[in-house]
Amino acid sequence: MLKDLPSLEQLIKALQHVPYLASKNIYRVGSYFLQLEPHKLAQFCEILLEAKRKVLACERCYTWREIDRDCTFCSSIKRDQTTVCVVESWQELIAIEKTGGYQGIYHVLGGVICPLDGVGPEDLTIQALVDRVDKEGIKEIILAMNQTPEGEATIAYIGRKLKDKAVLVSCLARGIPVGSHLESIDRLTVYKALSERRPF
Protein backbone atom coordinates (compact mmCIF):
# COMPACT_ATOMS: atom_id res chain seq x y z
CA MET A 1 0.00 0.00 0.00
CA LEU A 2 3.07 2.27 0.09
CA LYS A 3 3.03 2.48 -3.71
CA ASP A 4 0.72 5.48 -3.51
CA LEU A 5 3.01 7.17 -0.99
CA PRO A 6 6.45 7.45 -2.65
CA SER A 7 7.83 10.04 -0.20
CA LEU A 8 6.74 7.96 2.77
CA GLU A 9 8.10 4.81 1.15
CA GLN A 10 11.47 6.56 0.76
CA LEU A 11 11.39 7.51 4.44
CA ILE A 12 10.57 3.95 5.51
CA LYS A 13 13.43 2.64 3.35
CA ALA A 14 15.85 5.13 4.91
CA LEU A 15 14.73 4.13 8.41
CA GLN A 16 15.28 0.45 7.60
CA HIS A 17 19.02 1.08 7.74
CA VAL A 18 18.93 2.55 11.25
CA PRO A 19 19.89 -0.06 13.85
CA TYR A 20 17.37 -1.25 16.46
CA LEU A 21 14.31 -0.30 14.46
CA ALA A 22 12.58 -3.60 13.87
CA SER A 23 10.42 -3.69 10.75
CA LYS A 24 7.24 -3.47 12.83
CA ASN A 25 8.36 -0.30 14.57
CA ILE A 26 9.45 1.50 11.42
CA TYR A 27 5.92 2.60 10.58
CA ARG A 28 5.50 4.13 14.02
CA VAL A 29 8.85 5.90 13.77
CA GLY A 30 7.92 7.17 10.30
CA SER A 31 4.68 8.55 11.72
CA TYR A 32 6.62 10.16 14.57
CA PHE A 33 8.74 12.17 12.13
CA LEU A 34 5.72 13.10 9.97
CA GLN A 35 3.91 14.36 13.06
CA LEU A 36 6.78 16.56 14.27
CA GLU A 37 6.33 20.27 13.67
CA PRO A 38 8.35 21.35 10.61
CA HIS A 39 10.79 23.47 12.65
CA LYS A 40 11.38 20.59 15.08
CA LEU A 41 12.18 18.25 12.22
CA ALA A 42 14.54 20.81 10.67
CA GLN A 43 16.21 21.12 14.08
CA PHE A 44 16.58 17.33 14.31
CA CYS A 45 18.29 17.25 10.91
CA GLU A 46 20.54 20.16 11.87
CA ILE A 47 21.61 18.34 15.05
CA LEU A 48 22.44 15.23 13.02
CA LEU A 49 24.50 17.18 10.50
CA GLU A 50 26.24 19.26 13.17
CA ALA A 51 27.23 16.13 15.10
CA LYS A 52 28.60 14.67 11.86
CA ARG A 53 30.64 17.86 11.22
CA LYS A 54 31.98 18.21 14.75
CA VAL A 55 32.49 14.71 16.10
CA LEU A 56 35.31 12.52 14.85
CA ALA A 57 37.33 9.51 15.96
CA CYS A 58 40.43 10.21 18.07
CA GLU A 59 43.49 9.43 15.92
CA ARG A 60 45.07 7.46 18.76
CA CYS A 61 42.34 5.49 20.53
CA TYR A 62 39.43 5.84 18.05
CA THR A 63 36.86 6.95 20.64
CA TRP A 64 34.67 9.88 19.60
CA ARG A 65 36.00 13.38 20.24
CA GLU A 66 34.84 16.89 19.36
CA ILE A 67 36.78 18.52 16.54
CA ASP A 68 37.90 21.46 18.73
CA ARG A 69 38.70 19.47 21.88
CA ASP A 70 41.25 16.87 22.89
CA CYS A 71 40.14 13.27 23.43
CA THR A 72 38.61 12.85 26.91
CA PHE A 73 40.72 9.80 27.61
CA CYS A 74 44.02 10.38 25.82
CA SER A 75 44.37 13.91 27.24
CA SER A 76 43.45 12.99 30.83
CA ILE A 77 46.20 13.18 33.42
CA LYS A 78 43.97 11.39 35.93
CA ARG A 79 43.80 8.24 33.83
CA ASP A 80 46.38 5.49 33.77
CA GLN A 81 47.86 5.85 30.29
CA THR A 82 49.56 2.45 30.50
CA THR A 83 46.38 0.34 30.78
CA VAL A 84 44.30 0.03 27.61
CA CYS A 85 40.85 -1.49 27.50
CA VAL A 86 40.04 -2.75 23.98
CA VAL A 87 36.34 -2.54 23.08
CA GLU A 88 34.36 -3.30 19.94
CA SER A 89 32.71 0.09 19.76
CA TRP A 90 31.71 3.21 21.61
CA GLN A 91 28.61 1.73 23.22
CA GLU A 92 30.66 -0.97 25.00
CA LEU A 93 33.02 1.80 26.18
CA ILE A 94 30.03 3.57 27.72
CA ALA A 95 28.98 0.36 29.50
CA ILE A 96 32.46 0.15 31.04
CA GLU A 97 32.57 3.86 31.93
CA LYS A 98 29.22 3.52 33.70
CA THR A 99 30.73 1.04 36.17
CA GLY A 100 32.93 3.87 37.46
CA GLY A 101 35.53 1.19 38.15
CA TYR A 102 37.96 1.72 35.28
CA GLN A 103 40.65 4.38 35.28
CA GLY A 104 42.70 3.39 32.27
CA ILE A 105 42.33 4.43 28.64
CA TYR A 106 40.67 2.76 25.65
CA HIS A 107 41.15 1.44 22.15
CA VAL A 108 38.05 1.13 19.95
CA LEU A 109 38.36 -1.68 17.37
CA GLY A 110 35.43 -0.61 15.22
CA GLY A 111 33.86 -4.09 15.24
CA VAL A 112 34.90 -7.71 15.49
CA ILE A 113 36.39 -10.19 13.04
CA CYS A 114 33.47 -11.77 11.21
CA PRO A 115 34.27 -13.46 7.87
CA LEU A 116 30.56 -14.03 7.15
CA ASP A 117 30.01 -10.26 7.20
CA GLY A 118 33.24 -9.70 5.26
CA VAL A 119 35.01 -8.10 8.24
CA GLY A 120 38.64 -9.13 8.49
CA PRO A 121 41.41 -7.96 10.86
CA GLU A 122 42.49 -5.30 8.34
CA ASP A 123 39.05 -3.64 8.60
CA LEU A 124 39.56 -3.04 12.33
CA THR A 125 42.11 -0.95 14.22
CA ILE A 126 44.09 -4.02 15.34
CA GLN A 127 47.36 -2.97 13.67
CA ALA A 128 47.03 0.45 15.29
CA LEU A 129 46.67 -1.30 18.66
CA VAL A 130 49.83 -3.34 18.03
CA ASP A 131 51.66 -0.13 17.06
CA ARG A 132 50.47 1.52 20.29
CA VAL A 133 51.86 -1.39 22.32
CA ASP A 134 55.21 -0.95 20.56
CA LYS A 135 55.36 2.82 20.96
CA GLU A 136 53.50 3.86 24.10
CA GLY A 137 54.94 1.76 26.88
CA ILE A 138 51.58 0.10 27.57
CA LYS A 139 51.68 -2.36 30.48
CA GLU A 140 48.29 -4.06 30.25
CA ILE A 141 45.75 -4.72 27.49
CA ILE A 142 42.25 -5.73 28.64
CA LEU A 143 40.31 -7.41 25.81
CA ALA A 144 36.71 -6.47 26.67
CA MET A 145 34.93 -8.04 23.71
CA ASN A 146 31.31 -9.13 23.83
CA GLN A 147 30.79 -12.80 24.74
CA THR A 148 30.02 -13.91 21.19
CA PRO A 149 31.81 -16.34 18.84
CA GLU A 150 33.09 -13.33 16.86
CA GLY A 151 34.24 -11.63 20.06
CA GLU A 152 36.13 -14.78 21.08
CA ALA A 153 37.72 -15.10 17.63
CA THR A 154 38.86 -11.47 17.84
CA ILE A 155 40.33 -12.06 21.32
CA ALA A 156 42.21 -15.09 19.96
CA TYR A 157 43.55 -13.11 16.99
CA ILE A 158 44.71 -10.13 19.06
CA GLY A 159 46.14 -12.49 21.70
CA ARG A 160 48.34 -14.12 19.04
CA LYS A 161 49.43 -10.74 17.68
CA LEU A 162 50.56 -9.60 21.15
CA LYS A 163 52.07 -12.92 22.27
CA ASP A 164 55.68 -11.87 21.95
CA LYS A 165 55.27 -8.32 23.30
CA ALA A 166 56.16 -7.31 26.84
CA VAL A 167 52.55 -6.55 27.75
CA LEU A 168 50.06 -8.27 30.04
CA VAL A 169 46.94 -9.34 28.10
CA SER A 170 43.73 -10.12 29.98
CA CYS A 171 40.05 -10.79 29.22
CA LEU A 172 36.82 -10.06 31.10
CA ALA A 173 35.72 -12.70 33.61
CA ARG A 174 32.94 -15.02 32.45
CA GLY A 175 30.36 -16.36 34.86
CA ILE A 176 27.01 -15.99 36.57
CA PRO A 177 25.64 -12.40 36.39
CA VAL A 178 25.26 -10.70 39.76
CA GLY A 179 21.77 -11.14 41.22
CA SER A 180 20.74 -14.04 39.01
CA HIS A 181 19.77 -17.62 39.83
CA LEU A 182 21.74 -20.58 38.53
CA GLU A 183 18.58 -22.28 37.28
CA SER A 184 17.76 -19.40 34.94
CA ILE A 185 21.22 -19.21 33.35
CA ASP A 186 22.12 -21.15 30.19
CA ARG A 187 24.24 -24.22 30.76
CA LEU A 188 27.28 -22.99 28.84
CA THR A 189 27.56 -20.00 31.18
CA VAL A 190 27.22 -22.27 34.23
CA TYR A 191 29.88 -24.55 32.75
CA LYS A 192 32.23 -21.59 32.21
CA ALA A 193 31.55 -20.29 35.72
CA LEU A 194 32.41 -23.71 37.07
CA SER A 195 35.51 -24.36 35.01
CA GLU A 196 36.81 -20.81 35.49
CA ARG A 197 35.99 -20.75 39.21
CA ARG A 198 38.04 -18.44 41.40
CA PRO A 199 39.63 -19.10 44.80
CA PHE A 200 37.56 -17.84 47.74
Next chain:
Amino acid sequence: MLKDLPSLEQLIKALQHVPYLASKNIYRVGSYFLQLEPHKLAQFCEILLEAKRKVLACERCYTWREIDRDCTFCSSIKRDQTTVCVVESWQELIAIEKTGGYQGIYHVLGGVICPLDGVGPEDLTIQALVDRVDKEGIKEIILAMNQTPEGEATIAYIGRKLKDKAVLVSCLARGIPVGSHLESIDRLTVYKALSERRPF
Protein backbone atom coordinates in the same frame (compact mmCIF):
# COMPACT_ATOMS: atom_id res chain seq x y z
CA MET B 1 31.40 11.43 29.93
CA LEU B 2 29.32 13.23 27.28
CA LYS B 3 30.26 16.59 28.81
CA ASP B 4 33.32 16.76 26.58
CA LEU B 5 31.21 15.97 23.52
CA PRO B 6 28.49 18.64 23.32
CA SER B 7 27.52 17.94 19.68
CA LEU B 8 27.22 14.24 20.38
CA GLU B 9 25.28 14.95 23.59
CA GLN B 10 22.82 17.05 21.54
CA LEU B 11 22.43 14.17 19.09
CA ILE B 12 21.78 11.65 21.89
CA LYS B 13 19.18 14.00 23.40
CA ALA B 14 17.43 14.36 20.04
CA LEU B 15 17.39 10.58 19.57
CA GLN B 16 15.83 10.12 23.02
CA HIS B 17 12.56 11.45 21.61
CA VAL B 18 12.39 8.90 18.79
CA PRO B 19 10.05 6.02 19.67
CA TYR B 20 11.41 2.49 20.11
CA LEU B 21 14.97 3.53 20.82
CA ALA B 22 15.65 2.26 24.34
CA SER B 23 18.29 4.27 26.21
CA LYS B 24 20.85 1.48 25.77
CA ASN B 25 20.49 1.49 22.00
CA ILE B 26 20.76 5.22 21.59
CA TYR B 27 24.56 5.20 21.74
CA ARG B 28 24.70 2.64 18.97
CA VAL B 29 22.25 4.61 16.84
CA GLY B 30 24.26 7.79 17.48
CA SER B 31 27.39 5.98 16.31
CA TYR B 32 25.53 4.73 13.24
CA PHE B 33 24.78 8.30 12.16
CA LEU B 34 28.32 9.50 12.91
CA GLN B 35 29.74 6.67 10.81
CA LEU B 36 27.57 7.39 7.77
CA GLU B 37 29.35 9.12 4.92
CA PRO B 38 28.51 12.86 4.92
CA HIS B 39 26.53 12.68 1.67
CA LYS B 40 24.52 9.70 2.95
CA LEU B 41 23.60 11.60 6.10
CA ALA B 42 22.62 14.67 4.07
CA GLN B 43 20.47 12.36 1.91
CA PHE B 44 18.81 10.90 5.03
CA CYS B 45 17.93 14.40 6.26
CA GLU B 46 16.63 15.37 2.83
CA ILE B 47 14.36 12.29 2.76
CA LEU B 48 12.99 13.19 6.20
CA LEU B 49 12.26 16.78 5.20
CA GLU B 50 10.80 15.79 1.83
CA ALA B 51 8.44 13.29 3.47
CA LYS B 52 7.38 16.01 5.90
CA ARG B 53 6.69 18.40 2.99
CA LYS B 54 4.85 15.91 0.80
CA VAL B 55 2.93 13.62 3.13
CA LEU B 56 -0.14 14.82 4.97
CA ALA B 57 -3.23 13.41 6.63
CA CYS B 58 -6.29 12.84 4.40
CA GLU B 59 -8.91 15.41 5.40
CA ARG B 60 -11.60 12.73 5.49
CA CYS B 61 -10.09 9.56 6.98
CA TYR B 62 -6.80 10.89 8.41
CA THR B 63 -4.58 8.23 6.84
CA TRP B 64 -1.39 9.51 5.26
CA ARG B 65 -1.58 10.65 1.66
CA GLU B 66 0.82 12.35 -0.77
CA ILE B 67 0.17 16.04 -1.31
CA ASP B 68 -0.32 15.58 -5.08
CA ARG B 69 -2.35 12.37 -4.98
CA ASP B 70 -5.76 11.34 -3.71
CA CYS B 71 -6.08 9.20 -0.60
CA THR B 72 -5.50 5.50 -1.46
CA PHE B 73 -8.62 4.44 0.41
CA CYS B 74 -11.09 7.30 0.00
CA SER B 75 -10.53 7.48 -3.78
CA SER B 76 -10.70 3.73 -4.38
CA ILE B 77 -13.67 2.41 -6.30
CA LYS B 78 -12.74 -1.16 -5.38
CA ARG B 79 -13.22 -0.53 -1.69
CA ASP B 80 -16.50 -0.65 0.16
CA GLN B 81 -17.03 3.01 1.08
CA THR B 82 -19.79 2.14 3.57
CA THR B 83 -17.64 0.08 5.96
CA VAL B 84 -15.17 2.04 8.11
CA CYS B 85 -12.47 0.44 10.24
CA VAL B 86 -11.46 2.77 13.07
CA VAL B 87 -7.80 2.42 14.10
CA GLU B 88 -5.60 4.23 16.60
CA SER B 89 -2.92 5.10 14.11
CA TRP B 90 -1.32 4.32 10.79
CA GLN B 91 0.71 1.37 12.05
CA GLU B 92 -2.46 -0.51 13.11
CA LEU B 93 -3.93 0.24 9.68
CA ILE B 94 -0.90 -1.44 8.10
CA ALA B 95 -1.38 -4.49 10.34
CA ILE B 96 -4.96 -4.78 9.06
CA GLU B 97 -3.99 -4.17 5.41
CA LYS B 98 -1.40 -6.93 5.66
CA THR B 99 -4.12 -9.49 6.36
CA GLY B 100 -5.45 -8.86 2.86
CA GLY B 101 -8.90 -9.59 4.26
CA TYR B 102 -10.35 -6.11 4.60
CA GLN B 103 -11.93 -4.25 1.69
CA GLY B 104 -13.54 -1.29 3.46
CA ILE B 105 -12.09 2.13 4.27
CA TYR B 106 -10.52 3.57 7.41
CA HIS B 107 -10.69 6.29 10.02
CA VAL B 108 -7.49 7.07 11.95
CA LEU B 109 -8.20 8.37 15.47
CA GLY B 110 -4.72 9.69 16.15
CA GLY B 111 -4.45 7.87 19.49
CA VAL B 112 -6.67 6.66 22.30
CA ILE B 113 -8.36 8.36 25.22
CA CYS B 114 -5.83 8.43 28.04
CA PRO B 115 -6.48 10.97 30.82
CA LEU B 116 -3.11 10.18 32.45
CA ASP B 117 -1.33 11.35 29.29
CA GLY B 118 -3.72 14.30 28.98
CA VAL B 119 -5.42 12.87 25.87
CA GLY B 120 -9.18 13.47 25.85
CA PRO B 121 -11.79 12.72 23.15
CA GLU B 122 -11.36 16.25 21.75
CA ASP B 123 -7.69 15.52 20.95
CA LEU B 124 -8.73 12.67 18.66
CA THR B 125 -10.76 12.62 15.43
CA ILE B 126 -13.85 11.18 17.15
CA GLN B 127 -16.16 14.08 16.28
CA ALA B 128 -15.03 13.83 12.65
CA LEU B 129 -15.99 10.13 12.76
CA VAL B 130 -19.45 10.96 14.11
CA ASP B 131 -19.85 13.58 11.37
CA ARG B 132 -18.87 10.99 8.75
CA VAL B 133 -21.54 8.61 10.04
CA ASP B 134 -24.11 11.40 9.74
CA LYS B 135 -23.07 12.48 6.25
CA GLU B 136 -21.64 9.53 4.33
CA GLY B 137 -24.25 6.79 4.61
CA ILE B 138 -21.85 4.48 6.46
CA LYS B 139 -23.35 1.08 7.28
CA GLU B 140 -20.74 -0.45 9.60
CA ILE B 141 -18.09 0.88 11.95
CA ILE B 142 -15.45 -1.64 13.09
CA LEU B 143 -13.65 -0.43 16.21
CA ALA B 144 -10.21 -2.02 15.81
CA MET B 145 -8.51 -0.59 18.88
CA ASN B 146 -5.57 -2.30 20.55
CA GLN B 147 -6.53 -4.60 23.45
CA THR B 148 -5.45 -2.17 26.17
CA PRO B 149 -7.44 -0.43 28.93
CA GLU B 150 -7.19 2.81 26.95
CA GLY B 151 -8.33 1.03 23.79
CA GLU B 152 -11.34 -0.39 25.64
CA ALA B 153 -12.20 3.01 27.11
CA THR B 154 -12.07 4.54 23.64
CA ILE B 155 -14.32 1.78 22.27
CA ALA B 156 -16.80 2.47 25.08
CA TYR B 157 -16.74 6.22 24.42
CA ILE B 158 -17.23 5.90 20.65
CA GLY B 159 -19.88 3.22 21.19
CA ARG B 160 -21.91 5.64 23.34
CA LYS B 161 -21.52 8.42 20.77
CA LEU B 162 -22.84 6.19 17.97
CA LYS B 163 -25.58 4.49 20.04
CA ASP B 164 -28.50 6.34 18.46
CA LYS B 165 -27.18 6.33 14.88
CA ALA B 166 -28.38 3.90 12.24
CA VAL B 167 -25.01 2.21 11.95
CA LEU B 168 -23.75 -1.23 12.96
CA VAL B 169 -20.86 -0.96 15.44
CA SER B 170 -18.56 -3.95 15.97
CA CYS B 171 -15.25 -4.72 17.68
CA LEU B 172 -12.42 -7.16 16.91
CA ALA B 173 -12.83 -10.66 18.31
CA ARG B 174 -10.84 -11.41 21.46
CA GLY B 175 -9.42 -14.87 22.08
CA ILE B 176 -6.55 -17.29 21.74
CA PRO B 177 -4.04 -16.27 19.04
CA VAL B 178 -3.79 -18.72 16.15
CA GLY B 179 -1.06 -21.31 16.66
CA SER B 180 -0.66 -20.81 20.38
CA HIS B 181 -1.17 -23.13 23.34
CA LEU B 182 -3.73 -22.44 26.03
CA GLU B 183 -1.18 -23.03 28.78
CA SER B 184 1.07 -20.23 27.52
CA ILE B 185 -1.70 -17.60 27.29
CA ASP B 186 -2.55 -15.26 30.17
CA ARG B 187 -5.67 -16.19 32.12
CA LEU B 188 -7.63 -13.05 31.23
CA THR B 189 -7.35 -13.90 27.52
CA VAL B 190 -8.43 -17.50 28.19
CA TYR B 191 -11.36 -16.15 30.23
CA LYS B 192 -12.40 -13.83 27.38
CA ALA B 193 -12.04 -16.64 24.82
CA LEU B 194 -14.29 -18.78 26.98
CA SER B 195 -16.96 -16.18 27.76
CA GLU B 196 -16.99 -14.87 24.19
CA ARG B 197 -16.99 -18.36 22.65
CA ARG B 198 -18.51 -18.77 19.20
CA PRO B 199 -20.87 -21.41 17.88
CA PHE B 200 -19.15 -24.20 15.95
